Amino acid sequence: xxxxxxxxxxxxxxxxxxxxxxxxxxxxxxxxxxxxxxxxxxxxxxxxxxxxxxxxxxxxxxxxxxxxxxxxxxxxxxxxxxxxxxxxxxxxxxxxxxxxxxxxxxxxxxxxxxxxxxxxxxxxxxxxxxxxxxxxxxxxxxxxxxxxxxxxxxxxxxx
Amino acid sequence: xxxxxxxxxxxxxxxxxxxxxxxxxxxxxxxxxxxxxxxxxxxxxxxxxxxxxxxxxxxxxxxxxxxxxxxxxxxxxxxxxxxxxxxxxxxxxxxxxxxxxxxxxxxxxxxxxxxxxxxxxxxxxxxxxxxxxxxxxxxxxxxxxxxxxxxxxxxxxxxxxxxxxxxxxxxxxxxxxxxxxxxxxxxxxxxxxxxxxxxxxxxxxxxxxxxxxxxxxxxxxxxxxxxxxxxxxxxxxxxxxxxxxxxxxxxxxxxxxxxxxxxxxxxxxxxxxxxxxxxxxxxxxxxxxxxxxxxxxxxxxxxxxxxxxxxxxxxxxxxxxxxxxxxxxxxxxxxxxxxxxxxxxxxxxxxxxxxxxx
Numbered sequence: 001x002x003x004x005x006x007x008x009x010x011x012x013x014x015x016x017x018x019x020x021x022x023x024x025x026x027x028x029x030x031x032x033x034x035x036x037x038x039x040x041x042x043x044x045x046x047x048x049x050x051x052x053x054x055x056x057x058x059x060x061x062x063x064x065x066x067x068x069x070x071x072x073x074x075x076x077x078x079x080x081x082x083x084x085x086x087x088x089x090x091x092x093x094x095x096x097x098x099x100x101x102x103x104x105x106x107x108x109x110x111x112x113x114x115x116x117x118x119x120x121x122x123x124x125x126x127x128x129x130x131x132x133x134x135x136x137x138x139x140x141x142x143x144x145x146x147x148x149x150x151x152x153x154x155x156x157x158x159x
Numbered sequence: 160x161x162x163x164x165x166x167x168x169x170x171x172x173x174x175x176x177x178x179x180x181x182x183x184x185x186x187x188x189x190x191x192x193x194x195x196x197x198x199x200x201x202x203x204x205x206x207x208x209x210x211x212x213x214x215x216x217x218x219x220x221x222x223x224x225x226x227x228x229x230x231x232x233x234x235x236x237x238x239x240x241x242x243x244x245x246x247x248x249x250x251x252x253x254x255x256x257x258x259x260x261x262x263x264x265x266x267x268x269x270x271x272x273x274x275x276x277x278x279x280x281x282x283x284x285x286x287x288x289x290x291x292x293x294x295x296x297x298x299x300x301x302x303x304x305x306x307x308x309x310x311x312x313x314x315x316x317x318x319x320x321x322x323x324x325x326x327x328x329x330x331x332x333x334x335x336x337x338x339x340x341x342x343x344x345x346x347x348x349x350x351x352x353x354x355x356x357x358x359x360x361x362x363x364x365x366x367x368x369x370x371x372x373x374x375x376x377x378x379x380x381x382x383x384x385x386x387x388x389x390x391x392x393x394x395x396x397x398x399x400x401x402x403x404x405x406x407x408x409x410x411x412x413x414x415x416x417x418x419x420x421x422x423x424x425x426x427x428x429x430x431x432x433x434x435x436x437x438x439x440x441x442x443x444x445x446x447x448x449x450x451x452x453x454x455x456x457x458x459x460x461x462x463x464x465x466x467x468x469x470x471x472x473x474x475x476x477x478x479x480x481x482x483x484x485x486x487x488x489x490x491x492x493x494x495x496x497x498x499x500x501x502x503x504x505x506x507x508x509x510x511x512x513x514x515x516x517x
Contacts, residue, residue, distance in 0.1 A: 022274040023225040024323070026353030030395060033375025035353045037323065039273040042225070063273065063302070134226075144395065145373070146417035149354070152226050 021046075023151040025137070029066045030144035036066035038111075040137050042153040048125045049158045053084055058119040058137055062111045070143045071109040073119070076136035077101025078155065080127020087120040099127055107142075130159040215506070217289075218481055221282050225272050228478025231411075234346055234364065235451035240473050240515040245464050245497045250439045251490075254336045255315050262319045262487065263331035267342020267446070268351050270478050271323040276303025279321065282484045283308075283491075292491055310491070317491065325352040325359055325376060333434040337490065339443040341476075341483055346411045347452035348425060350444075355413030358429070362452045365425035369412040372402040372419045380423035393419050427456040435467070443470045443486050454517045468497065470504065474513035482507045482514075 023040045044056035060073060075090075077083060081101040083093060091107040106119065125133070138150035254260045266275060280299045283306075287294045294317075296309040307318045320335070322328060328350065331338050345351045347362035356370045367384055370377045373395060382390060388403035402419035414420055430453075444453070449471045461467040470486065482504055489500040497516050504514040 021225060023272045026268075028354075028373060028375070030373070033373055033378060035324070035357065035375070037353065061273075147415055154226060 021153065023137075023153065024063075025139050025149050025151045027068075027071075027139045027141065027149045028145075029068065030141055032066075034064075034066060036062070036064035036068060038139060039063050040151055042135065042137065046154070047156045047158055050125050050127070050129050053122055053124045054155065056121050056123070056135075058121060060111075060117045060119070060137075060139075062113055062115045065113050066111075067113065068111045068141065070107075070141060071111050072140045072142050073106045073109060073117075074136075074138040074140065074148065074150075075104040075119070075121055076138060076150070077103065077123055078133030078135050080125060080131070080157075081133065082124045082126050084122035084124055086122070125155075125157055127157070129157055131157050133157060215286075215289075215481070215485075218282055218285065218484070221278060221285070222479045222481050224478050225274075228269055230447055230475040230477065231343055231346060233344075233448040233451075233475055235448045235473075238448065238451055238473050240512075242498070242501055242516040243464055244516070245468050246495060247441075247468070247497055247500075248495050249465065250441060250468065251493055251495070253439045255313070258315055260315060260317045260337070260490070261335045262317065262337040262339065262490075263322065263328075263335035264319060264339040264341070264483060265322045265328040265331065265350065265352070267323075267340065268353060268355055268357070270342045271353075273303055275480065276300075276306060276321045278480050279319070279484055279487075280306050282480060283487060286484060286488045287491070290488065290492060292488075294491070319487065323352055325350075325357045328352060328359055329429060329433050332440070333436060336436065336439075337441045337443070339445070339483060339486065341445040341478075344446040344449050344452050348411075349427075349429065350446065360425055361427045361430035361456050363426055363455050364452065367422040368425040369407050369409060369414060369420050370423055371414060372400040372421050377421075377423045382421050383424060384422040388422070390421075427453075430456050431460065435461075439465070440467050441470070441490075442467065443483075445472060445476050445482055447475045448473055450515055450517050458517070469517050470497075470500065471515060471517055472510070472513040473515045474511055476513055477509040479507075479509040482509055 021042045023042070025038045025040055026035045027038070028035050039061040041059040042056060043059065045054045048054045058075065078101050079099040083102045083104065086104060088106070090104040092105040094103045096102060104121065109117065133155045134152040135155060136150045136152045138148045140148040277299060284297065293310060293312040294308045295311045298308070299306045304321050307316060309316045328340065340350050342350055345355065345358060347364040348368050349358040349360040349362055351358050356374060357376055358368060360368065382401060382403065384403070390401045390403060392399050393402055400419065401421060403421050405420065406416040406418055407414040407420060450473045457467065457469060485504055485507060489503055494500050501514055501516055505512045
């Protein structure tokens with residue numbers, strides 16, 4: 001039983017470090033057709049209250065052998081959220097009709113194999129309590145193709 | 160030791176007079192301690208059982224996914240599990256002959272994230288502690304794609320590679336003794352990696368599949384259904400590529416409206432092209448109702464259960480890591496009966512007793 005409790009404590013302590021924040025997005029290289037994998041980490045609070053501002057770091061790592069020019073990263077805010085600030089500044093912010101959150105664009109990114117880019121984003125929860133919000137991080141190569149490839153991260157709004 | 164203490168406890172309870180004498184006496188403090196520990200363990204275990212706590216629930220805090228896995232509605236429903244049974248001893252004997260057991264674990268679209276490797280690593284370590292497995296020399300590569308450890312008693316090293324790429328998965332059948340897949344079945348079109356259209360075709364339900372013409376995996380494939388959808392051409396940079404229509408027609412391709420789509424051969428063309436290790440192999444497929452989708456293709460090529468044996472599913476699956484590590488731990492424990500492994504896999508809460516064998 002003590003062994004069980006020990007492992008439980010150990011597991012909880014490790015689990016807290018990850019908090020389920022790493023995902024992956026694959027995007028095809030328009031020149032070669034090769035699928036390029038990007039690891040995405042979404043670091044920040046998993047739970048927010050209404051009115052609270054959450055500060056997130058999006059860490060994008062090129063885990064492939066692809067060199068991509070004119071890469072675009074999109075941060076599609078969840079519904080019932082407002083944009084506060086971002087670093088680096090987004091190239092463009094598109095506001096959508098309520099309750100949809102805005103979309104942030106970072107254009108003309110260049111990514112070589114192993115490159116890591118970090119984006120700091122602050123969002124505020126404005127809408128209803130007790131719901132799950134989905135923050136979508138997407139990649140596209142708008143010069144070559146229209147498709148957008150995304151991965152979402154969950155944020156729980158506390159009751 | 161547990162058995163010895165248990166026997167002493169029974170003796171004490173059966174002779175109450177003796178018990179009183181024992182509790183008063185100094186040298187018997189040890190027995191009083193054992194008695195107290197036994198009772199409290201029993202009480203705790205009873206409470207845990209009443210609260211629905213499962214033996215392996217300690218894995219839960221580690222088994223966190225960045226986003227929910229959304230199963231696709233299976234074509235087959237209400238199919239019986241109808242498992243087959245095998246004695247796995249000849250498999251283990253063959254795997255362990257060279258002192259190295261090789262495992263490939265491929266994660267498809269919707270299930271891969273880079274932290275999977277370290278998640279599996281930590282969960283296996285906990286399970287090794289829990290089952291008191293003599294595993295030492297634990298190694299995890301920096302990118303989390305490769306992990307290994309050594310069974311110190313038997314001198315057998317286990318090497319696990321974690322992948323996410325389609326061609327690597329296809330190659331795994333010719334390089335690894337145990338090949339595992341966790342992801343979507345894509346309605347039977349096959350395991351899909353990095354995107355829903357990157358199929359490893361191993362089913363029988365789709366004579367043709369829809370892919371984007373820019374998809375490198377299918378660039379040299381013949382284009383089908385040209386009588387229905389004539390070939391047109393589109394220019395990307397300096398390349399002219401053939402396509403038939405924009406978007407998708409069959410509703411199950413997950414291609415966006417912007418896609419330049421062509422129809423290429425489906426069925427199990429990738430499975431039949433794949434090279435396999437000549438000896439015995441175990442396959443584990445944790446994707447929706449794959450028994451119904453893939454059994455025919457697998458057994459047409461490998462009729463003998465003692466040659467290639469499959470742990471698969473007959474219901475929808477989910478996205479947690481627990482079933483994958485339970486499968487690996489079954490191998491580490493040397494569980495010889497496939498039915499025992501099946502029971503163990505079906506203890507997972509990740510799916511509704513979805514596992515079967517075929």
